[in-house]
Structures are given as structure tokens and as C-alpha cells.
Amino acid sequence: MTELAYVNGTFCDPADAKVSVEDRGFQFGDGVYEVVVSYDNRLFLLDRHLARLHRSLEAIDLPYDFEAHPIEPILLEGLRRTGFRDAMVYIQITRGACSRDHVAPDDLAPTTVITFARRPTLDDAYRQKGAGVMTVRDERWANCFVKAITLLPNVLAKNRARRKGYDDAIFVTDSGEVRECTSANLFLVHAGTILTPPRTESILHGVTQGYVMECAARIGLPVEERRFDNAFLRQADEVFMSSTSVEVLGITRVDDQPIGKGTVGPVTMQVHAEFCRSCRVTNEDTAASQRLVS
């Protein structure tokens, strides 16, 4: 549950947080977002999340003055106020509020909303069983590398999957190419090699996806960015997903077909163990996060 909000310069109770009904985020989904977690009081991979936020803002031509309005001090202050050592922080920047018109004025002030919640953890039984996922046609736009708040296709796909008894959906193109889950990247294990779809404009370049590739390499597991299709996915020895929220989560069923033995596989467990070990000791946290600890 969100326990603290920040809107355009002011911290407040989430119940009192207000954004204009004319905000372009609400009217058009005209904005971008990030989700960052903290482990034991350290904002995990914050620099990478902020770098992606820059890229997403640039990709949608939304000018944001990070020097005048730096994000990091707000995050640190929010963690201090909530006292959460394990937090989930949502950052949304929209083009701002103006009379509803597809064309936005050049001088519009962006809207910044940041919310703070305790970091949810996955149920142990679910993590051990692994997720069941359903494949769906990838109907999203051409720039999925932008972490845009226009998530309608993702929301529809995940809700449809849930109604059919699956945990998530995997986007697949008409030609059968496998892309990613609705809010996580995808990996498979084939003959001892870990494969993940290439970080083109067709998928979100997951901060966790990149970090998982580094974890795998560190423990001596070969890992490659490579395209693969739906048929290849079904024959994989193991499949798993990665995201800031689920970390590394095994997928044991795709469209009613078990993957491998239908249980979370050894490579998935090894990668997740390395992720858990390293996320608390990684020395890549920003200087500011380290200041928070001291």
C-alpha cells in the first residue's frame, strides 16, 4: 500500500495527493515512469533506473530539467520520512496539465508524482511452484523500449491471462517471435545457455534483465541476447522472467504446456540465488544511497 506521495515539490498523504483532471498523463497516457526498489535501505541500481528515465523522456520529447529538479534527493527524503528499509518507489513524469488538445504547448511544466510503499515480496510457495503464462498477440506500439505509461495492451493481456487462470502473459508477434511478459523480461535455458530477446526497440530494456545477464556471467553460465520463436520457447529446458518487482521468477507452464519437468529448474534457482546474494552487497549503488546508510 502506498504510504507517502510526492506531487510537484510537496510531500503529502497519498489520500490528499492531487493531479489535475487535465493532466496529459490522465488524458493521453502522455508520460513515462520508473519503479525502483530498496534492499536494506539502499536504492538498488538507481543510476540505471535514472538513466532509463532520461532515455524514455528523450524518446517522447519531454524536456525535464534534472539539474533544477533532481529526483534522487526526493527519493532519499521519501525513504527517510517513511522509514522503509525495503521500499518500492514509483516515479511518474507526465508532460503536464493543459486544455485537452493533442498538441501540447512548448512551455508546459511537467507533472512529477512519486509514491512510496513497502516493497512487496513474493509468496514462497508461488516462487517455488513457478508462474503459468499465456501467450498473446503483441499489439503494443513500436517503441516498447520507452517505459511509457500507456500500458493498456499490457493491462488487457495480464487481466485476460488472470481470468483464464494464468499468472501472466507473454507477447508474441504474428510471425511467432517471442518478446516479453506484460511487466517483466523473458529468459529461457536451452542446452545450458541462457537466452533472452535482444534489447531492440521491441522490448523494454529491463534494468533487471541487464543485471540478471551479469549475474549469470558471474557464476559462469553462458548467456546471449538472441531472437527465438514460440515453438522454441515451448521446447526450452527452463523459462523464467525478470523484473524489479519479481526479481527472477520461474515460469513452469506456457499455454497449458509444462516447461521442462514442469518445475522451477536448477539454472533459474542458481541465477535467483546469485541475484539475492548480490542485490544486498552490490557496490554499484549511488553515492547518495550510501550516504543514506551512514
Ligand SMILES: Cc1ncc(COP(=O)(O)O)c(C=O)c1O
Ligand atoms: C513490459 C516490461 N518489460 C520488462 C519489465 C522489467 O523491467 P525492470 O527490470 O527494469 O523492472 C517491465 C517493468 O515494468 C515492463 O513493464
